[in-house]
Amino acid sequence: MTVLAVAEHRRGELRDVSHELVSAGRELADATGSELHVAVVSGDVESFGDELTREGVDAVHTVDYGEEFNHDVYVQAVEALADDLDPQYLLLPHTVNGLDYAPAVAERLDYPLVTDAVGLEADGSLTVTREMYGSKVETTIEVESDHAALTVRPAEWPAAPSGGDATVEPFDVSIDEGAVRSTVTGFEEAAGGDVDISEADVLVSVGRGIEEEDNLDIIWDLAEALDATVSASRPVVDNGWLPKNRQVGQSGKVVTPDVYIAVGISGAVQHVAGMKGADTIIAINKDPNAPIFDIADYGIVDDLFEVVPALTEQFGG
Amino acid sequence: MKVLVTVTDVAVVDDEFEIDGLDVDERYLTYELNEWDDYAVEEAVQIAEDVTDVEVVTVTVGPERSEEVIRKALAKGADRAVRVWDDAIAERDLLDAETKAELLAAVAREEEPDLILSGVQSGDDSFAATGVTLAEKLGDEWAAVVNQLDLDQDEGLASVHRELEGGVDELTDVELPAVLTIQTGINEPRYASLRGIRQAQNKPLDVKSLEELGLDGSALESPLRWTATYEPESEGEATVFEGAPDETAGELAGVLRDEGVGQ
């Protein structure tokens, strides 16, 4: 039997999640006595293929077609690979591009799909652990089928070490160009903006708990008293209260300050992706069950409108 | 032109809660319009304001409870709504993305929209898969995580930005008909006006059963079983300060000074 993982790359580089998929895939392959195959589609497949011969990989398949991710091409390529290899489990990344093709592939192959897996257990049948309600609970889903497509949460599994001895083989697919009905025309970087929050040593980061734009004053006051920089979670930026260059997270900036003070931020996975590397994490949140407390070093469970001014006062603000 | 918007309500869990069987006890849940769908509705209404002769229809798979958010979407400017529900659906404890897409596809086949707007994910289940599954079932083109949309109706093309990780947008042209999953921040969702709320009461909201959609029980079959729900063990070892705000703030100030902050 086979487990097939599909790598992800962008603008000439394999993304970290590719190597994490190898670890997750190896886990499943060991549990089911299967081989682990990895596929890479488009781009410089030769060098990607070499880089993917990680420990635990049995074979790498390369599909040389086009440069960048295009979901119509990916769907066709993965469908052809699955037809050929009949993988029991198909492992895809729960990334923005993963969201753009995994559901279509699963549907086309008639594989049940479980997304955003944070745990996998194959013991007779497959049980997938995932989160619900913004990470407040975990649930398990059992797959009563001998096939499944899974999307795997980035940064949950370690990257597989390099140094395996898998074979790299080109896989021939004739892509039906008529079925490619979307065209990637380019990329655009978010504008630079007034500050670079990734350079800051101390960040006071504000979330939806602040409720209104006018209330941001207490955040600016605290930041001034601490000589810190103000950053934010996504809703604050979506609302236009702070510019995009101050957004921390998956689609914003990754920051690694000495001190990160999260004020009224729940700690959604896409936010945490951008700040879990901070040395010291402090959370101020009225909800004792907010997931931010799982990664915080220090916390205050209370109303931010009381705590933040009191903290500012401690520093003479 | 017709735009179909998939709209769902999502459960928000109270700060303190208990789990009852497979789910959080209903007493600790409140329901609201899914944030991502709010942006999708706004995008559809803006298209209707920009282009003449556009009908905006919402579709929801949900119990009577969900009519509250459906009325909200109507109050914001959608023209009419379809809600899919019956006893057989109510019996299922897990409505996975594939099952939801199957039901939504039946409505889409009746409505034949030119464009379907969906949300990137539902805030409670967060499968982030219903929209693209729906596209594949319909044989439509699609794009996931769209944070900018320009429609060229004459060319039958949607030019979109897809928001990738790390502040990079991918620019993509997608042939219509298509399903786009809308990301928050694409626009500024409006508040429903009092007039809108009044008008919404009189807009059509059709409720359809499986049978009325020409489906039978097989549409609900799924190999996925929801087997357990529990509070995750906290991995954290956070030191939590307790007491009145000036006390806790004082203790936190001590920590910050030790870190060399705000000397």
Ligand SMILES: Cc1cc2nc3c(=O)[nH]c(=O)nc-3n(C[C@H](O)[C@H](O)[C@H](O)COP(=O)(O)OP(=O)(O)OC[C@H]3O[C@@H](n4cnc5c(N)ncnc54)[C@H](O)[C@@H]3O)c2cc1C
């Ligand atoms: C593809 C994708 C990409 C994303 N990218 C990002 C990203 O880059 N960055 C990002 O941040 N998010 C991102 N998100 C969104 C993410 O899923 C969450 O929706 C978001 O992080 C929530 O922000 P929040 O914590 O500020 O709001 P919420 O989750 O609403 O949390 C608000 C918190 O404030 C607390 N609170 C409320 N009132 C008070 C009070 N008076 N005192 C104290 N505490 C209070 C509440 O208890 C709650 O915990 C992305 C989502 C998707 C699907």
Ligand SMILES: Nc1ncnc2c1ncn2[C@@H]1O[C@H](COP(=O)(O)O)[C@@H](O)[C@H]1O
């Ligand atoms: N029950 C439902 N009824 C209508 N639309 C839904 C439903 N569930 C999900 N959707 C749509 O699909 C999107 C993604 O949801 P999900 O795949 O559950 O994360 C949501 O933003 C909605 O637009």
